[in-house]
Amino acid sequence: MFEGLTGRLGDIFDKLRRRGALSEEDVSAALREVRVALLEADVALPVVKQFVAQVKERAVGQEVLRSITPGQQVIKIVHDCLVEMLGEGEEINLRAAAPVPVLMVGLQGSGKTTSTAKIALRLKTKDRKKVLMASLDVRRPAAQEQLKVLGEQTGVDTLPIVPGQDPVVIARRAMEAGRLGGYDVVMLDTAGRLSIDEELMAEVAAVRDATRPAETLLVADAMTGQDAVTVATNFNDKVGITGIMLTRVDGDARGGAALSMRQITGKPIKLLGMGEKIDALEPFHPDRIAGRILGMGDVVSLVEKAVENIDKDEAEKLARKIEQGKGFDLDDMASQFRQIRKMGGMSGLMGMLPGIGKIKEQLKGANVDESILKRQEAIISSMTKEERKRPELIKASRRKRIAAGSGTTVQDVNKLLKQFEDMRGMMKQVQKLGKKGLMRQGLGGLLPPGLKGFPGLKGPR
Numbered sequence: 001m002f003e004g005l006t007g008r009l010g011d012i013f014d015k016l017r018r019r020g021a022l023s024e025e026d027v028s029a030a031l032r033e034v035r036v037a038l039l040e041a042d043v044a045l046p047v048v049k050q051f052v053a054q055v056k057e058r059a060v061g062q063e064v065l066r067s068i069t070p071g072q073q074v075i076k077i078v079h080d081c082l083v084e085m086l087g088e089g090e091e092i093n094l095r096a097a098a099p100v101p102v103l104m105v106g107l108q109g110s111g112k113t114t115s116t117a118k119i120a121l122r123l124k125t126k127d128r129k130k131v132l133m134a135s136l137d138v139r140r141p142a143a144q145e146q147l148k149v150l151g152e153q154t155g156v157d158t159l160p161i162v163p164g165q166d167p168v169v170i171a172r173r174a175m176e177a178g179r180l181g182g183y184d185v186v187m188l189d190t191a192g193r194l195s196i197d198e199e200l201m202a203e204v205a206a207v208r209d210a211t212r213p214a215e216t217l218l219v220a221d222a223m224t225g226q227d228a229v230t231v232a233t234n235f236n237d238k239v240g241i242t243g244i245m246l247t248r249v250d251g252d253a254r255g256g257a258a259l260s261m262r263q264i265t266g267k268p269i270k271l272l273g274m275g276e277k278i279d280a281l282e283p284f285h286p287d288r289i290a291g292r293i294l295g296m297g298d299v300v301s302l303v304e305k306a307v308e309n310i311d312k313d314e315a316e317k318l319a320r321k322i323e324q325g326k327g328f329d330l331d332d333m334a335s336q337f338r339q340i341r342k343m344g345g346m347s348g349l350m351g352m353l354p355g356i357g358k359i360k361e362q363l364k365g366a367n368v369d370e371s372i373l374k375r376q377e378a379i380i381s382s383m384t385k386e387e388r389k390r391p392e393l394i395k396a397s398r399r400k401r402i403a404a405g406s407g408t409t410v411q412d413v414n415k416l417l418k419q420f421e422d423m424r425g426m427m428k429q430v431q432k433l434g435k436k437g438l439m440r441q442g443l444g445g446l447l448p449p450g451l452k453g454f455p456g457l458k459g460p461r
Contacts (some may be wrong), residue, residue, distance in 0.1 A: 003106050007279070009034065009037055009078075010123065012030055012033045012034060012037065013030075013074075013075050013078075013221065016030055016031065016074055016075070020225040021118075024060045027056065027059050027060055027074060028056070028060075030074070031052050031055060031056055031059075033050060034055070034078070035052050037393050038051065038052075038256070038259070039260070041256045042226055042256025042257065042260075042448055043256040043259045043260050044226065044229055044256070044260040044263075044264060044367065045260065046264070047085065047260045050158055050263070051081060051082075051085055052185075053072075054081050055078055055085075058072075058077045058081070059074045060076050071284070074436060079290050082257055082259075082286075082290035082384075083286045083287050084289045085259060085262065085263055086259065086269070086284075086286035086289055086290065087261055087262040087263075087268050087269070087286060088268065088286065089268070089270075089283060089284050089285045089286055089287075090243065090268045090284075091270070091283070092119070092123070092215055092217075092243070092270060092271075093214050093215050093243075094123075094127075094129070094185065094214065094215075095214070096214040097181070098178075098182075098185075099132065099175065099179060099183040099184060099185060099186045100180030100184065100185045100186070100214045100215075101178075101185075101186050101188060101212065101213040101214060101215075102119070102185060102186070102187050102188065102213060102214065102215045102217065103188045103190065103204075103207065103208060103211065103213035103215065103216045103217070104116050104119075104187065104189045104217055104219060105190050105204050105216060105217070105218055105219070105235055105239060105241065106186060106192055106218055106219035106220060106231070106235075107192045107193060107194065107195070107196070107221075107231060108191075108192035108193055108194055109194075109221070110192065110219045110220055110221045110247060111193070111218040111219060111247035111248065111273060112189060112190075112192055113135070113137070113143065113146055113147055113150065113189050114273075114278075115219045115245055115247060115271075115273055115281075116133060116147065116150075116151065116187050116189040116311050117133065117147065117150035117151065117154055117156065117278060118273065118278055118279070119187065119217075119245075119271065119278070119281065119283040120133050120151075120154065120156045120185075120187050121154040121155075121156060121278060121279060121281075122155070122279075122281055123185055124155070124156055124183075128181045129184040129185050130157075130181075130182065130184045130185075130244040131152075131156050131157070131184065131185045131186075131187060132156075132157050132158070132159060132174065132177060132178050132181065132183040132185070132186045132187070133147055133151055133156055133157070133158045133159070133185065133186075133187045133189065134147075134158065134159035134170060134171070134173075134174035134177075134186065134187065134188055134189065135147040135148075135158075135159075135161075135170075135189045136167035136170050136171055136188055136189060136190045136191060136207060137167075137168060137189060137190065137191035137192070138165070138166065138170075138191065139191050140191065140192075143189075143191070144161045145161070147189055148161065148446055150278070150303060154278055157181075157183075159173065159174045159177055167190065167191065167203055167207055168207055168210050169178060171188055171207045171210050171211050172211070174186050174188060174338070177210055186211075188207065188211060188213070188272060190203070190204055190207060191203065196231065196234045201234075201235075201238040201239060204238075205239055206241050208239060208240070209337075211219075215240075215242050215243060216239060216240060216241045216242050216243075217241070217242070217243050217244070217245050217270065217271075218231070218232055218241045218243070218244050218245070218267075219238075219245050219247060220232060220244060220245070220246055220247070220257065220261070221246075221247050221248055222246045222247065222248050222249050222257050223248050224257065226256065226257070226260075228246075228257035228261065229260045229261055229264055229265075232244060232261045232264070232265045232267070233264060233265060234376045236265045236266075236267060241265070241267050241383050242267065242315075243267055243268050243269070243270040243271075244261055244265070244267055244268070244269045244270065245269075245270060245271040245272070245273065246261075246269060246271075246272050246273065246284075248273065249272045249273060249274055250273075250274045250275045250280070260306065268284070269284045270283070270284055271283060271284060272284055328423065328424045329388055329389050329390075329391070330380050330383065330387070330388040330389075330391055330420060331380075331388050331389070333376075333380065333419075333420055333423060333450035334376075334377050334380040334388075335382070336423075337373045337376055337377050338377065340373065373405070375408055375412065376416055376419075377412055377414050378407065378414060379402060379403075379406045379408055380407065380416070381406070382401075382402045382403075382405035382406040383402055387402075390419060391420060394413075394417065399413045399414065
């Protein structure tokens, strides 16, 4: 989401780093560029003014300008001010008598119903809460059925649908069902509109008064830019929100909404929707987001993602095979591809790596094709068990059969086998280095050792 802003700020700060000393004029010139970059990223003008003034006040002090690395000092100040702008990361507030009502509000199309299911799944799996979901949307066709289907997919209970009931009646029935069923949390998915109107606000306010929610979460689409800030302000003024969830953060939005909403509404951003998958949900960490914006990466989130998604038994099994010299086969390669996909694909991983902004120019002509992972897995699945264990058996006739079976071409099969040989060569090097080499190559066994051989990164065309 912040890719454009990251690139602009990276160029500005590179100029500062190259200077041995900084004057007040140098800092002012850099901040003028920062101001333009933030405005282009859809950050609200009042927020930009306040941010630039805050940075300038701290950055023009003598202890900064006369320090050994003034450029780095200014970047640290910008980082700290970004963290302050984004606010503190907060968890969903469940400090209330069970069942705790959580009210989901927002405009139609912002991803509110899917977000309701994502949060419910997170509360169920990570916090071990018993959750009930209820759709109060009686206007949009099949809205209640949609939540029911999501409940079946996630294994989260949903309130039975009773046709003809209004939202307040449904909300009261949901709270009663929550009490009788021993639920910890009741998620209330309200109706959205294409635009804010008095009828929408009155309906949401009536549900709020009837249920007294511990959390009223606004679901806002990050792609809507400045409009998202207007929506947040209106909902906060008319209904009173306690937090914000941003959706489509994995898209190509310019990021201004995230930087503006907390500052203007005074309400924390609590969660980020990172994709279409039902488990694509992340807590909001201001310091990590600030690090990503400034090209410092987010190694903590990368390691957390690895711990959550990588099968520890598989990783240890592969490590033992390499250590004992038993060899790296195509089954192991397929396992590596599955783990990379579970971690968000190559694009997601690259966004968290420190300093990736510095090599953006080199990668401009490169094309990361995430779908190639699935094709590679299909090719391996079309091989026999013996072929996966002994790739040297795969000659011309077998390659034709594998290509036909996987819906690919012989050239695709050849590329995969070449990729495999490269990865196997790397594994042999790791084996020679021993345990310490294995740790260095695989980030302590958390990241797939085959990550360096990712097949979706093509050279410039």
